Amino acid sequence: EKGGYEHFMLKEIHEQPKALRDTLTSRLYDDKKEIVLDKIKLGKEELDKINRIYIVACGTAYHAGLIGKYSIEKYARIPVEADIASEFRYRNPIIDEKTLLILISQSGETADTLAAMRLAKQKGARVMAVTNVVGSSVSREADDVLYTWAGPEIAVASTKAYTTQLACMYMIALHLGMLKGTVNEEELTKIQESLKASPEMVEKVIKKESAIKEFAYDKFNVRDVFFLGRGSDYYASLEGSLKMKEISYIHSEAYPAGELKHGPIALIEEGTVVIALCTQTELLEKMMSNIKEVKARGAYVVALAKESDKAIEKEADKVFYIPDTQDDIAPIPTVVILQILAYYLSVARGCDVDKPRNLAKSVTVE
Numbered sequence: 001e002k003g004g005y006e007h008f009m010l011k012e013i014h015e016q017p018k019a020l021r022d023t024l025t026s027r028l029y030d031d032k033k034e035i036v037l038d039k040i041k042l043g044k045e046e047l048d049k050i051n052r053i054y055i056v057a058c059g060t061a062y063h064a065g066l067i068g069k070y071s072i073e074k075y076a077r078i079p080v081e082a083d084i085a086s087e088f089r090y091r092n093p094i095i096d097e098k099t100l101l102i103l104i105s106q107s108g109e110t111a112d113t114l115a116a117m118r119l120a121k122q123k124g125a126r127v128m129a130v131t132n133v134v135g136s137s138v139s140r141e142a143d144d145v146l147y148t149w150a151g152p153e154i155a156v157a158s159t160k161a162y163t164t165q166l167a168c169m170y171m172i173a174l175h176l177g178m179l180k181g182t183v184n185e186e187e188l189t190k191i192q193e194s195l196k197a198s199p200e201m202v203e204k205v206i207k208k209e210s211a212i213k214e215f216a217y218d219k220f221n222v223r224d225v226f227f228l229g230r231g232s233d234y235y236a237s238l239e240g241s242l243k244m245k246e247i248s249y250i251h252s253e254a255y256p257a258g259e260l261k262h263g264p265i266a267l268i269e270e271g272t273v274v275i276a277l278c279t280q281t282e283l284l285e286k287m288m289s290n291i292k293e294v295k296a297r298g299a300y301v302v303a304l305a306k307e308s309d310k311a312i313e314k315e316a317d318k319v320f321y322i323p324d325t326q327d328d329i330a331p332i333p334t335v336v337i338l339q340i341l342a343y344y345l346s347v348a349r350g351c352d353v354d355k356p357r358n359l360a361k362s363v364t365v366e
């Protein structure tokens with residue numbers, strides 16, 4: 001059942017190119033200047049009434065939601081707030097008929113996410129769900145549903161559900177942008193092309209598995225890891241940090257790199273491992289200076305960057321490259337590297353990869 005892999009997590013990491021293809025291909029067309037989102041009924045008229053979007057989810061799905069916020073604001077120019085379901089539901093959020101709530105849930109059964117949905121519906125909001133399970137509670141109760149076609153995810157740590165959630169977030173952002181008229185055809189074509197190339201990018205990144213494994217075995221003894229990033233890289237680093245915590249039990253934190261000086265730099269000392277995500281072209285220079293700052297305090301820096309940004313090798317101790325891509329899509333290949341890294345750290349430390357301690361696959365109670 002593990003298809004020759006030692007763990008479900010590794011199998012699911014390897015299934016990501018297919019999962020992405022299944023999620024993307026029926027919705028992106030070469031000959032059409034539009035994105036076809038299944039049975040999503042939300043049309044231009046309804047969207048024009050919407051003045052606020054919330055993206056609500058838990059854990060990994062919330063991290064996909066942060067990228068969704070970034071993309072929808074960029075392409076559709078509608079204010080978006082991403083929130084954790086257990087926070088959202090208890091903070092008396094401002095919701096009315098002009099609100100669109102986008103829920104993300106692999107299982108479609110997470111208790112807090114369901115409660116957030118019911119609260120929003122009660123107050124008249126329109127609800128769109130992104131889920132992996134046909135017939136789940138979320139899919140039955142939402143007004144619109146977009147499925148991630150990732151296939152069953154067995155390992156507790158989410159991998160292919162997350163990358164397909166990202167794919168859905170980009171498609172929703174472009175779709176809303178097309179309805180709003182805030183995305184032009186040129187932009188649409190460009191990002192569509194990159195999205196279509198994402199399964200192949202993931203294949204390329206997976207080929208680096210043995211190098212990542214070697215690195216993980218070498219560093220399996222680290223106590224703390226700091227992830228730094230800016231923009232989408234920050235959101236991707238939150239996910240990388242969560243993967244590391246949950247399966248390898250290494251303490252890790254993810255910080256927006258600009259926040260370093262506001263506190264966390266106090267924790268950097270000789271040998272501290274810093275994973276710096278540097279895939280965002282406009283923020284690359286800023287990241288380089290952040291790397292210099294932590295290096296000056298003795299940090300060991302692992303950078304993730306685009307293939308053509310070789311200058312990073314002058315600053316970092318170790319670099320893992322992702323293929324060159326449109327910046328917005330970079331989190332897909334980036335996170336796959338971090339998944340593989342977390343996986344091998346977990347194996348090297350003898351942890352129970354597929355069933356990490358204290359965790360359940362679906363959190364159906366508060």
Ligand code: F6R
Binds near residue numbers: 059
């Ligand atoms: C982490 C992980 C969890 C889930 C979270 C939400 O690897 O899997 O953080 O993402 O419990 O679950 P769903 O998406 O089923 O609502």
